[in-house]
Amino acid sequence: MAGSIKDRVAIVGMGCTKFGENWEMSADDMLVEAAYEAYEDAGIEPKDIEAVWYGTCWSGETGGPLAGALKLQYRPITRVENACATASDALRNAAYAVAAGVCDIALAIGVEKLKDSGFSGLGSAGGIMTSGVRPNTTAPGNFAMMATKYFSRYGLSPDEGKRMIGMVSVKSHHNGTLNPRAHFQREVSLDTVLKAPIIAWPLGLFDCCGVSDGSAAAILVRAEDAKKFRPDPVRIKALRMSVGNEGLIRSDYDFTHVESTYQAGLRAYEEAEVKNPREEIGMAEVHDCFSITEAVTMEDLQFSPRGKVKEDIESGFFNLDGGLPVQPDGGLKCFGHPIGASGLRMIYEMYKQLQGKAGPRQIKNPKLGLTHNLGGGPPACTIFVGIFGE
Template sequence: MSGFKDSTAVVGMGCTRFGDLWAQSTDDLLIEASSAALESAGLGLGDVDAFWLGTTRSGSSGLALSKPLKIRNKPVTRVENFCATGSEALRGACYAVASGAVDVAMAIGVEKLKDSPHAGLVAGTIFDDGTTMDATAPALFSALVDAYQRKYGLDDRTMREVLTHVAWKNHANGARNPRAQFRKEIDKETISTAQAVAGKLRLFDCSGMADGAAAAIVVRGEDAGRHSDAPLYVKALEVAAGPGGGAVGADADLTSFPEVVASARRAYAAAGIDRPAEQLALAEVHDCFTPTELVLLEDLGFAEPGKGWRDVMDGRFDAAGVLPVNVDGGLKAFGHPVGASGLRMIYECWLQLRGEAGDRQIPGIGPGTSRTRALTQNLGGPPGDCVSFVSILGIERG
């Protein structure tokens, strides 16, 4: 989007705890996240001109938000884009503000999955021509493992060590996060010998289901200083929807997501980034399964194709590494309430870049340093039939 860089900024955020929130309803979560976002921006509900709600299964139409928040006769748009749903809400809010249509917008994402009929493993019915393969998400993403091994010559033992390190890292990060669903470190032996789920994926290779909500307040970049002394300026928001060729064709390459490559390239160009592994302070990526994170590291340009596994084992993406990835625990440990996950990623960037992550704070980033930008990435849908979202945000304008 030409001229979009720094035209909008996030000036307030809120995020609930993610997890098995049996005692909280969807309405409770929406109220908690929106109230926290408004408070951090120093605004009231009446100051918001328009709202974007992201949810896949926890409400229909704008009424899902207007009822619990008692919003009176203002525009509320409900959006859905697979696991990029929360990010899609942010994109809508930012585009509206950037266009001049509204001055203040709220993006909010929510999902209640733990006490819903959604089983977590099988997606809902999508009407198509009848040729879509009926398989669970773990089965579909397990194909990444074999494809990566074949292409780059990794034996089973090495691949298992790589996937184990990804899970171990993200659980270690989540153990330090008070809002995470899983707050317990898991040793590598337990991870590597856990129950098989699908193909070569084991229990701890898979993210879990969760309840939760997250919200952001968006204003024009030039107005950000009125609401926050440390806003996050939006450098780029890019979405790519693939042609839906599936993952079973003769030309299918399951060692890369073309949609991720396309959305990342456009985001880097818009933000003026040409060395992402060096220029970003942190990244939140869509680790729905451990091999997904491995492939994403290469697609996003953090590692060379076929060499990402070495960088994983060298600790380059650990919390103390060169480029921390999923320092809040990621989907793996923070949890994955689908409609909220994209905004949860933005929330971690909000904390880290502002120096407000407490004992989880990454040293040497934020104001006064050369590391002032962060990336988030969502992947929605299975390999071969997916969408990708990439955002880049920064604490400094320009």
């Protein structure tokens, strides 16, 4: 396939901070933590880094803050911003540079410091000045409208619908208890989820991911060089992005799926030569900013048939011991969502799982791991889908 990234680039080192209310750490501190863990994991020195793709939404402008924090002076550093898909896009750009042969060792790193805002929700919505007439929706409000429509379209009563998406959160919270780097590490019962205060109807508190600080990093080299760094590198099989912005204009958008996810998935499966995603993908870390987002993503990625994800959720298909474990690390649900870091945090879990180093969360021989990172809100989404393997 012309232009395919498949098997051309490998990840040879990764790092990830603890995610949470990291009151004691600045963005710089977290960049240092994530980068130096990745250096050590790859067995390299800071001086070996030739170029950096540095992802952050609100915690730094230009590559300058990265150069300052890591003392990587006078190298090419690109600051990447693609909303919640920022970190995945940093890795995608770094991978293409390595594949092009313009650098041998590249660093992709993402960071976000959200908890200095003084707010419990997202602290800033960015600042393009407009006529200001669009409704003052919030992130939960935007995704809640998918849940409303999903319930309506598939004939679920509010109670049935809330149970369906509630089970998504219960599953992720269980996985989070097995992860010392997660922000939330406790079980929640379905009853607790259903009785929680409503944030944006029909989404309650536990349908929403947390807000936290964090950073994650990856070292990329050409696939043929990977074994020089470590015996168990993880190869990139597909990197696909799909950006759409038409659903609020087109009356035929159904609000029960994210077309960009479907499109990115199609192309990623083609690039990775995956014929049957439900059977071949061994684990997935998807963008569960809200429980409903994870539910419809299962359908958009063709893990579940349209309108049928409820059956798979109820049967435990996506549980850690199920047919296709999803969010084995606890997901955004338990890690929270430091905007510019989450995409690389997903890839960190996938990397550890493929190497068999996920400890009590270890999935038996996952072979192919998928990560899905969503920027923006429905129906205008910027989607990254990556597939990785041995």
